[in-house]
Amino acid sequence: MAVLGMLGNMKKLVLAEKPSVARELAKVLGCVGREKGYLEGTDYVVTWALGHLVELAPPATYSDSYKRWTLSSLPMLPEPLQQQVIDSSKDQFEVVRSLMGRPDIASLVIATDAGREGELVARWIIKMAGYTGSCERLWISSQTEGAIREGFANLKPASLYDNLYHAAEARAAADWYIGMNVTRALTCQYDAKLTAGRVQTPTLALMTGREDERDKFVGAFYWTLRADFGSFSASYQDAEGNNRILSEDLAKHLSDSLQGKTGTVVSVESVEMTEQPPLAYDLTELQRDANIMLDFSAKMTLDTLQKLYETYKIVTYPRTDSRYITHDIVATLPDRLKALSGTPFASLSSLYLANGYRVDENRFVKDMAVTDHHAIIPTEQRVDLARLSKDERALWELIATRFLEVLSPDYVYTTTTVKIDVEGTLLQARVSVPKSQGWHAVSRLVGRRNLLGEVTDDPATLSGITVGQNLTVQSVKSRRQATPMPERYTDATLLSAMEHAGRFVDDAEAKKHLGAGLGTPATRADLIEKLVQYHYVDRVGKEFVPTPKGREVVRLAPLQLRSPELTGRWEERLDGIAKGTEDPDRFIADIKRNARELVGQIISTRDSYAPVFPDGKECPFCHGPMMKAVDEVGRTHYICQRLSCSYEEMELKRRVPVEKPVVPEPVKKAVVVKRVPVSASARPDGMRKVVVKKKPMASFSLPDDVETAPSYTYVTETVVVTPSKRQRRDDRDRRETPIRNPRMSGGGDSYEGGGTIADFLRAKEQRDKHHGRH
Numbered sequence: 001m002a003v004l005g006m007l008g009n010m011k012k013l014v015l016a017e018k019p020s021v022a023r024e025l026a027k028v029l030g031c032v033g034r035e036k037g038y039l040e041g042t043d044y045v046v047t048w049a050l051g052h053l054v055e056l057a058p059p060a061t062y063s064d065s066y067k068r069w070t071l072s073s074l075p076m077l078p079e080p081l082q083q084q085v086i087d088s089s090k091d092q093f094e095v096v097r098s099l100m101g102r103p104d105i106a107s108l109v110i111a112t113d114a115g116r117e118g119e120l121v122a123r124w125i126i127k128m129a130g131y132t133g134s135c136e137r138l139w140i141s142s143q144t145e146g147a148i149r150e151g152f153a154n155l156k157p158a159s160l161y162d163n164l165y166h167a168a169e170a171r172a173a174a175d176w177y178i179g180m181n182v183t184r185a186l187t188c189q190y191d192a193k194l195t196a197g198r199v200q201t202p203t204l205a206l207m208t209g210r211e212d213e214r215d216k217f218v219g220a221f222y223w224t225l226r227a228d229f230g231s232f233s234a235s236y237q238d239a240e241g242n243n244r245i246l247s248e249d250l251a252k253h254l255s256d257s258l259q260g261k262t263g264t265v266v267s268v269e270s271v272e273m274t275e276q277p278p279l280a281y282d283l284t285e286l287q288r289d290a291n292i293m294l295d296f297s298a299k300m301t302l303d304t305l306q307k308l309y310e311t312y313k314i315v316t317y318p319r320t321d322s323r324y325i326t327h328d329i330v331a332t333l334p335d336r337l338k339a340l341s342g343t344p345f346a347s348l349s350s351l352y353l354a355n356g357y358r359v360d361e362n363r364f365v366k367d368m369a370v371t372d373h374h375a376i377i378p379t380e381q382r383v384d385l386a387r388l389s390k391d392e393r394a395l396w397e398l399i400a401t402r403f404l405e406v407l408s409p410d411y412v413y414t415t416t417t418v419k420i421d422v423e424g425t426l427l428q429a430r431v432s433v434p435k436s437q438g439w440h441a442v443s444r445l446v447g448r449r450n451l452l453g454e455v456t457d458d459p460a461t462l463s464g465i466t467v468g469q470n471l472t473v474q475s476v477k478s479r480r481q482a483t484p485m486p487e488r489y490t491d492a493t494l495l496s497a498m499e500h501a502g503r504f505v506d507d508a509e510a511k512k513h514l515g516a517g518l519g520t521p522a523t524r525a526d527l528i529e530k531l532v533q534y535h536y537v538d539r540v541g542k543e544f545v546p547t548p549k550g551r552e553v554v555r556l557a558p559l560q561l562r563s564p565e566l567t568g569r570w571e572e573r574l575d576g577i578a579k580g581t582e583d584p585d586r587f588i589a590d591i592k593r594n595a596r597e598l599v600g601q602i603i604s605t606r607d608s609y610a611p612v613f614p615d616g617k618e619c620p621f622c623h624g625p626m627m628k629a630v631d632e633v634g635r636t637h638y639i640c641q642r643l644s645c646s647y648e649e650m651e652l653k654r655r656v657p658v659e660k661p662v663v664p665e666p667v668k669k670a671v672v673v674k675r676v677p678v679s680a681s682a683r684p685d686g687m688r689k690v691v692v693k694k695k696p697m698a699s700f701s702l703p704d705d706v707e708t709a710p711s712y713t714y715v716t717e718t719v720v721v722t723p724s725k726r727q728r729r730d731d732r733d734r735r736e737t738p739i740r741n742p743r744m745s746g747g748g749d750s751y752e753g754g755g756t757i758a759d760f761l762r763a764k765e766q767r768d769k770h771h772g773r774h
Contacts, residue, residue, distance in 0.1 A: 010106035013099055014046040014138075015122055017112035020310050021143065022048035025111060028148045037095030045099060049112065053093045054124035056176050057082040071188045075181045075599045077592050081173050083124050097129040107134035110158055114139045115319055115372050116578065117522060119161055120168035137161050141317040142379045143310060167578035170587050174198060174570060177588075177595045178561075185602040186556060190609035191643050195534060196557050198567045199519040199527055204536055205562040206489065206497050206504070208546045208554045213486045220483050223251035227258055227427050228475045232461040234420055234427035248480070254425060255476045263422030265469045268462075273432075275411040277439040279323040280364065280375035281402050283521035284499050286395075291492035294394050295542065298491045298525035304395050305376070312388070313381045314339070315399055319522035320373035324366040330359055333407070335380040343383055344446045345400055357407040364406055377403045401442055408439035416462050420471060431462045488543040491528065498524055501564035514568035516575060535629055548611035549627060549641070556609060558601040560594075611641060621647050621724035637721065647724035651716050658711045 014029070016022035022039065026032075031041035038047035059066035062078040085093045099105065108131060112118035126135070135158035140151035179197045186194040223245040225236035236254060237243050245251045281289075286305065290296040296304070305318040337357070340349040359365065378400055385393055412435045420427045434440075489497065497504070502514035519527055528544075531537050536550030560566055570591075576582030615628045617638055622645040626638040640647040 009042070009104065011040075011042075011104055012044050012107050012109050012136075013102075013105045014044055014109045014111050015096065015125065016046065016048040017051065017118055017121055018310070019048050019050070021111070022046050024143050024310075024313070025148060028145050029152070037092055038099060045102075045105065047096050047099055048092070049096070049121055049125060050089050050092055052121055052124075053086060053089045053096070054083045054121075054128050055086050056172060057084040059180060069184055069188055071185065071603055074185055074188075074603070075592075075596045076184075077177065077181075077595065079592075081176055083128055085128060093125070093128070096125060100126075100129045100131040100133075105133070107136060108158075109136050109138055109152075109155060110161075111138040113319070114141065114317065115522065116164055116168045116171070116520075119165045120172065123165045123169075135159075141320075141373045142315070142381075143313045144379050144381045146380060163580045164578050166584045167574045170577055170584045171574050173588055174574075174591045177591050178598070181595045181599050182557070182561065182602070185599045186553075187643060189602050189605070190556060190607075192609045192641050193643050194553050194556070194609070196553065196561060198561070198570055199523070200531065201554065201557050201561045202501070202564045202567055203494070203498060203518055203527060204531055204546070204550055205554045205557075206494070206564075207531075207537055207544050208551045210486055210489060211546045211551070214488070217485045219485065220246075221248070221480055222246055222483065223248060224479050224481065225251060225254055225258070226477050226479070227422070227473045228477070229420070229471045230474055232418075232429050232431075234418070234429040237426055237428050239426075251478050251480075255478045258422055258425060258427075258473050258476045260473060261422050262470050262472045263420040263427065265418060265465060265467055265471065266421045267419045268416065268465055268467055270414055270416045272412065272414050272435070275413070275438075276363065277358075277360075277405045277408055277410070278402065280325070280377055280406050281399060282321050282323045282375060283319055284321070284495050284524070285323065286376060286399065287495050287525065288492040289398060290395060291490060291495075291542070293398065294391075296391070296395070296491075297528075297539075298495055299529045300391075301395065302525045304391055308392060308396055308399075312383075312392075314379055314383050314396060316375075316377055316379060317373045318376060319520075320376060321521045322370045322373060323375045324364060324369040325374040325377070326367045326370050327365055329374060329377075330365060332380060333357070333359070336378050336403070339378060339380050339382050340400060340404075341382070343385060343400070344397070345404060345442075348404055348442065348445055352404075352407060358409060359407070397446055401446060404442045405439040408442055409436065411438040411440045412436040418462055418465050422473060429462060488545060490542045490544070494528065494544065495524060501568055505563070505565045505568070507565065514564060514572070516568065516571040518564055518567055518571075520571070535627065547627070548613050552609055552611045556602075556605075556607055558598050560601075561598060566594075609641070619645060619647055619724075621645055621726050640724070645724050645726050646722055647727070648720075648722040650719045650721050652719045653714045653716055655712045655714055658713050 014022075014025055016025055026039040026041070026044075026046040029041055029044040029046065031039040031044050031046050033040040038045055040046075059076050059078075061082060061084070062076070063073075065073045066076055100108065108126070110119070110122040112122045136155040137158045137160065138151050138155060140147045175198065179195075182196040183194065186192075186196055224243055225245065226233050227236070235243050236245070245254070279285075283302070283305075287296075287298045287301045290301040291298065302318065305315065308315045309318050334353060337349040337353050340346055376399055378396075383396070388396060413432050414435060415430065415432045418429045420429075437444075487493070498518040501518045502511040505511055505514060518524075531544075531550070532539055534550075535547055536553060537544045537546050539545075554562055570587075573582050573587050577584050577587065611625055611627070613625055613627050617626045617628075618624070619626050619640040619642070622640060622642050624640055624642040624645060626640050626647075629637045629639060631637060636651040638649050638651075
């Protein structure tokens, strides 16, 4: 009867990706009952993953031969790959599995992040839990109450997203087969902890390639000329429109020949130009602008954006690769503008609500250009700026600015170009005068600089200039400049390079497969941070500087893996799997064949891992190179690069008191008492008076606290973080070998365990000498 009563009130189980999202869903769905690992209401039970609860099993799961890292065990190509519950998340997994088995659960709603990776999170949990019941999909781009209610009112069958799951699982399998095999092959072949991957290695190769260009760079000087005509100035240009003069002698000759000469205006052209608003942000574009304008790293932008999305619900889904919206979003634009009241954008948003705003059907509203999620724009949620941190507000303002720019008119300006012929030498002046600020006015509204160009010239300088007018050169300035060295990558430029990786491929056919670039918008930030964590690149200011270790990884990695072409083809095929046009089994078969080829290339090489660290040192145990690294709290580490040694030491500063020199106390002089005779007439009674004469004391004061407080200094000590594996083996061998009794003679083979204290002291000295040598 109890079971029947329970079945009478069937519920839906909602699986979110994170606890914070689950709480928002539960609030809207009326799930107020709090239990361990889930929230429950009348019609719904809401639970969550902790990011991933399930992962691919490690190699040792498949074979004992994979437990040790050896070249003979490669390649590792088990099929099919197995999943396992992440040990640190097993308690929450058990909660989810038990909920899926409850008899009152009628169906499951997948509410993980609406994307490829979110689909993988849910499907692996469902698979490991053995759930076979009805399944639906919640697909929303913002977490406002309205969006959640609308999403639950329009749940889709989960089977519609099967192809997306197959693409996600194929991506995970490709990373396992290539990453595990190539990483083990490099590590075993070169006795160094080296990693490689389908996106990591080509991205690192971009940075090391740029560093190679800088090393080979040979700068050159060039000169420019600017002639002053009084009300304006004009620059020298050759017949091809180039303003660079490659010879100092020619620059000097031109300067001398122009001085004081009169020229004739040969042309005056005024052209009205329009500049359309930029498109709305996708994740990569936002990360670029945040790096340039706010000095945010790609990871910092993503983390801050995720909080604006999850916690405050004032922006739409972050991990999007689209810069467009769909037609159904157009109807929500007025509510999104209203949500800007109480912010610096209130006046402009009110103006647009009253007088109308631009909705560009050809550029901004494109249903076919939106795959999983539309562009990042503000939600209908009212914004309380007081709740936001400084960084959160700055990033939100960047998004709001771009949103209003998209809804604004074109920027209109007039460009006037004047050309003057001075005895055969052509000089040119160009001035742009704004007619309508259009979308440029939005950035000025919040005092934010515009990345897409500003008018800097004086609009009045070329007024009144006519063709045939004679003008005199009043002075000429020559400036020597140097060709710039190729710039290192920053977060902004590296993200652009990853997104447009086809620029680095010569083959025309291969370029077609690189439309998706290296990685995805959702994974690029984490990948960049991993390159820093692995000590392959250092972040110096905003620039990425490849380390000797990073440059060696690229040099030793197979040529095929260094190129963006390979991973671009994979991303294109993964997109095909998601669309149902590519067979995932054929893709995995190609990946496994490729993994076998890459392992073979690594094993057959005769190269050696030989990084040169200018600020490193030699390992005291294996005499190999040690890399200098600075940890998150600023301590210096030295890490041996040979995996067979793995010795690591750290420099630790310790505060020690400084002993003050002992100052002898001054000798105290005894008080001298003298009896001085006086005349009897000095006293009426005729008695003598005794006078005690003392030397005056020096002024007395207590010592200051500074003088009494002990002073300290800092000494640097070397602390062993990881003992050398070779040292540990030596110690083990010595423990297993009996000590020869030093009192025995004749060189026999007999050993004893005894001995005098002197014998053991001598043995200890020998061991200490041995350590000193090795």
